[in-house]
Amino acid sequence: MDQFVIQGGTTLAGEVTISGAKNAALPILFAALLGEGKSRFSNVPHLRDIGTTEALLKTLGAEVEWDGDTLEINGATVNNVLAPYDLVKQMRASVLALGPLVARFGNAQVSLPGGCAIGARPVDLHISGLEKMGATIKVENGYIHATTEGRLRGAEIFMETVSVGATENLLMAATLADGKTVLENAAREPEIINLAQCLVAMGAKISGAGSSRIEVEGVEHLSGCEHKILPDRIETGTFLVAAAMAKGEVLCKNTDYHSLEPVLEKLRAANAIVEVNDDSIYVDMRQRALKAVNIKTMPHPGFPTDMQAQFTALNVVAEGSATITETIFENRFMHVPELQRMGANIRLEGNTAICGDTASLSGAQVMATDLRASASLILTGIVATGETIVDRIYHVDRGYQKIEDKLSRLGANIKRRKT
Numbered sequence: 001m002d003q004f005v006i007q008g009g010t011t012l013a014g015e016v017t018i019s020g021a022k023n024a025a026l027p028i029l030f031a032a033l034l035g036e037g038k039s040r041f042s043n044v045p046h047l048r049d050i051g052t053t054e055a056l057l058k059t060l061g062a063e064v065e066w067d068g069d070t071l072e073i074n075g076a077t078v079n080n081v082l083a084p085y086d087l088v089k090q091m092r093a094s095v096l097a098l099g100p101l102v103a104r105f106g107n108a109q110v111s112l113p114g115g116c117a118i119g120a121r122p123v124d125l126h127i128s129g130l131e132k133m134g135a136t137i138k139v140e141n142g143y144i145h146a147t148t149e150g151r152l153r154g155a156e157i158f159m160e161t162v163s164v165g166a167t168e169n170l171l172m173a174a175t176l177a178d179g180k181t182v183l184e185n186a187a188r189e190p191e192i193i194n195l196a197q198c199l200v201a202m203g204a205k206i207s208g209a210g211s212s213r214i215e216v217e218g219v220e221h222l223s224g225c226e227h228k229i230l231p232d233r234i235e236t237g238t239f240l241v242a243a244a245m246a247k248g249e250v251l252c253k254n255t256d257y258h259s260l261e262p263v264l265e266k267l268r269a270a271n272a273i274v275e276v277n278d279d280s281i282y283v284d285m286r287q288r289a290l291k292a293v294n295i296k297t298m299p300h301p302g303f304p305t306d307m308q309a310q311f312t313a314l315n316v317v318a319e320g321s322a323t324i325t326e327t328i329f330e331n332r333f334m335h336v337p338e339l340q341r342m343g344a345n346i347r348l349e350g351n352t353a354i355c356g357d358t359a360s361l362s363g364a365q366v367m368a369t370d371l372r373a374s375a376s377l378i379l380t381g382i383v384a385t386g387e388t389i390v391d392r393i394y395h396v397d398r399g400y401q402k403i404e405d406k407l408s409r410l411g412a413n414i415k416r417r418k419t
């Protein structure tokens with residue numbers, strides 16, 4: 001298992017190129033299962049989760065070919081509808097195969113993804129939405145078995161919780177349903193808009209993506225398409241926070257500030273200079289006092305839960321006290337005990353972390369428990385004194401493309417070590 005070894009106390013300065021978004025690429029690669037031809041996706045990040053998706057698509061019969069950051073997927077060769085546990089357990093987003101498979105083939109068997117470190121993460125909304133569209137669903141032996149006689153039927157679906165994954169699964173399924181589907185209380189994330197743009201390029205009829213009401217007029221067939229994955233707003237936010245914590249200055253290139261407004265607002269409140277351009281964001285924290293900021297996670301356009309751990313780390317380094325309240329996942333504070341091991345003054349009360357002034361941070365051996373928790377430990381290691389060792393960095397590799405190379409180029413002293 002690989003580790004990161006970080007010698008702390010460096011600042012960060014320079015430019016970093018942001019990769020394509022994991023959370024847009026995953027649903028979009030599964031959308032290729034809907035098309036009866038070849039789809040070409042550009043700006044695809046090189047990540048462990050993308051490798052897992054590639055393996056799953058190949059298991060389902062799709063031909064998959066890389067050319068740099070472009071991935072070509074042939075939906076015409078798909079001939080299997082079973083997504084096995086061995087692959088699904090590695091990545092929860094595998095459940096996004098369910099909607100496309102049942103919509104196109106009338107049959108899908110997808111392993112239940114199970115819980116993960118940040119929470120139970122049920123898929124009841126995915127299942128009940130497909131049932132409203134006429135699918136018969138049985139959950140047996142750890143698998144979701146979905147079947148339908150003929151095509152799925154358009155339906156009015158109200159999702160009682162705002163769910164990114166359920167919105168994506170049902171949106172994909174609705175594109176091939178017979179008639180009109182309305183998704184109410186839909187998630188409004190930029191990644192949903194990017195998915196809808198891809199589906200429209202395949203021939204789908206969709207309006208309202210990015211709002212809480214999405215309408216889909218089903219069509220009989222979808223083709224392949226050409227589509228670009230949008231930049232990763234969470235990777236961008238992670239580098240901006242890293243620069244602020246290290247009192248440096250960093251330009252994030254190939255990104256989009258529109259999707260990051262709630263994060264940029266909090267960075268400004270933390271006293272950072274933030275400048276935005278068409279496709280870049282610059283943060284400058286040199287000779288400035290970093291101030292702790294209150295955060296409450298919410299569905300988009302609120303503050304993203306995927307930036308919560310990084311801002312917890314920022315508050316540890318900042319002056320003053322502030323609270324971080326997590327409202328999306330019930331167990332997303334696994335980084336807190338690890339940060340405490342480095343000297344962080346944080347107290348947990350229910351779903352709130354209370355961050356006080358921290359006297360000093362010293363390097364320690366810490367354990368990554370999930371993707372964003374790992375990022376917060378790396379960022380803290382960069383500003384702590386001495387050596388930090390971050391264990392179980394396979395979590396980081398799920399969602400950050402070569403984070404150690406990108407941080408090293410900015411001046412961090414971080415190395416990957418095989419153990």
Ligand SMILES: CC(=O)N[C@H]1[C@@H](OP(=O)(O)OP(=O)(O)OC[C@H]2O[C@@H](n3ccc(=O)[nH]c3=O)[C@H](O)[C@@H]2O)O[C@H](CO)[C@@H](O)[C@@H]1O
Nearest residue numbers: 023093121122123124125126161162163164165166328329
């Ligand atoms: C691959 C991907 O895009 N992952 C993102 C996606 O995860 P994911 O799509 O899994 O997250 P959801 O938006 O579905 O989860 C939001 C909340 O809804 C609950 N829920 C969800 C589905 C369901 O059927 N029933 C139910 O109760 C979840 O337990 C959670 O409490 O959105 C999350 C919330 O922004 C992000 O943190 C993840 O990075």
Ligand SMILES: C=C(OP(=O)(O)O)C(=O)O
Nearest residue numbers: 023092093306371372399
């Ligand atoms: C929680 C995350 O991802 P996933 O839904 O893939 O676990 C994340 O990207 O922070």
